[in-house]
Amino acid sequence: MTPTRSRAACAAAAVLSAGLLAAACASSPQPSAGGPPATNVSIEISDAGCGPNPATVPTGPVNFAVTNPASDKVTEAEVLGGGKILGEKENITPGLDGAFSLRLDPGTYSVYCPGAAKDTWAFTVQGNGSAAADTSLTAATQAYHDYVVTEVGQLxxxxxxxxxxxxxxxxxxxxxxxxxxxxxxxxxxxxxESFGDLDPAIDARIDDVTDPTQWTGFHRIEKALWADHSLAGMAPVADKLDADIATLKAKVATNTYQPAELANGASDLLTEVSTSKVTGEEDRYSHTDLWDFAANIDGARKAFELLQPALAATDPDLAQQLEARFTDVVNGLAKYRSGNGYEDYGAVTDTDRRSLADSVNALAEPLSQVAGKVV
Incomplete structure (x- = not known):
């Protein structure tokens, strides 16, 4: 069976910050700053499915609000189009909600909620022409493409x-x-993550796979190194990791982005830090979690910096607030620097973990508003 990439529920991090759940798992999309008004679509996830309401919308900006009244089985909703994930919300455990925004061209899309009895639902965008964002953002999306290509080359x-x-x-x-x-x-x-099974192949943890014999990627080798203290049988896993990264490199070379994808991705990076990663579940064998935190923050900040000129034109106060909070988070991580890297996360106290989570959440909440400002 193909492994699926699941994230630890937001509740797993509740012990670290009393305000964590509301800030990291819920956000409200903001009205479109210009052009046609945004259409609001609700997605209620349940054991039965996740039908979008309405299921047909006009071309242009769309705000998706995801809620989960009671399902323990289904905790994620994705909007798919063109063979990739365009937007998603994960870790929507019972009683929580989340939101994301996209600008969509006419066409047929789908809403996917893994684990539901009916996991795929049709979603249609009607109209004529393109829903392309303001041309002032074209440079930002092209620069992000170049950034991703460079990072994957270095990877x-x-x-x-x-x-x-x-x-x-x-x-x-x-x-x-x-x-x-x-x-x-x-x-x-x-x-x-937008390329379906590629992320699980590269980065799944043991919790994410139903058949441990099919577990591949970084974390499979991490376990061999720090838990098993043996690399026996890991050469094929290493070969597959190289091949999967080569596939990723080929995909990002031709991938395109819209401004809302940059903003949604930045928000998702912070949410992942402040919910699942802050608990230490990501690099549980090596305790190199702080390296991941820093990389997530760097990736989120790059996306924000590229969108910052456009955001400053529509909401200068939000742009200024985000710049200050990024600085706070980066400074907070700096205290854990050790040589060219970071301290062992196992030595970080619960109090310090709580402080890290709180600073990331203080950034994540306003950052979640950016997608609605740039669609």
Whole structure:
């Protein structure tokens, strides 16, 4: 069975911050700043499914509001189009909600909620012409494309150092190369996640797979290094990791983005830090989580910086607030620097973890408003 990439429920991080759930898992899309008004679509996820309401909308900006009244089985909703995930909300556990915004051209899309009895629902956008965003944002999306291409190129090079050490059976060298390779993946993770099964193949944890014999990617080798203390049988896993990264490189070379995707991706990176990653579940064997935190923040900040000129024109106060809060988070992480990397996350106290989560949440809430401002 193909592994699915699931994230730990938001409730797992509740012990770290009393305000964590509301800030990280719920946000309200903002009205479109210009052009046609945004259409509001509600998606209620349940064991039965996730039918969008309405299921047909006009071309242009669309605000999606995702709610989960009671389902423990289904906690995610995605909008799919053109063979990739355009927008999504994960970890919507019972009683929680989330939101994201997109600008959609005419065509047929689908809403997908993994685990539901009916997991795929048709969604149609009607109209004529293109829903392209203001041309002032074209430079931002092109620059983000270039950034992603560069990061994946660096990922391929750094991962090859890691996988070469794995194939050579050199545990020490592989451990040293593990975190530096992953930072290039973590900075653009929402892009990788948009390509369906590619992210689980590269970055799934043991919790994400139904058949452990099919577990591949970074974390499978991480377990071999730090838990099993043996690289026996890991050469094929290393080979597949190289091949999957090469596939990712080919896909991002021709991928295109819309401004809302940059904003949604930045918001998702922060939500992942402040919910699942802050608990230490991501790099549970190596305790290199702080490297991932920093990469997630860097990726989110890059997307924000590219959108900042347009955002400053429509909401200068929000742009200024976000710049200040990014600075706070970066400064907060800096205290854990050690040489060219970061301290072992296992040594970080619960109080410090709570402080990290709170600072990320203080950034995540206003950042979640940006997509609605740039659609």
């Amino acid at each position: 391929q090079t750094a991962a090859k150092t890691f996988t070469d050490a794995v194939r050579a059976g050199d545990i020490s060298a592989a451990e040293q190369a593990y975190a530096p390779a992953r930072v290039h993946y973590e900075s653009i993770e929402p892009v990788a």
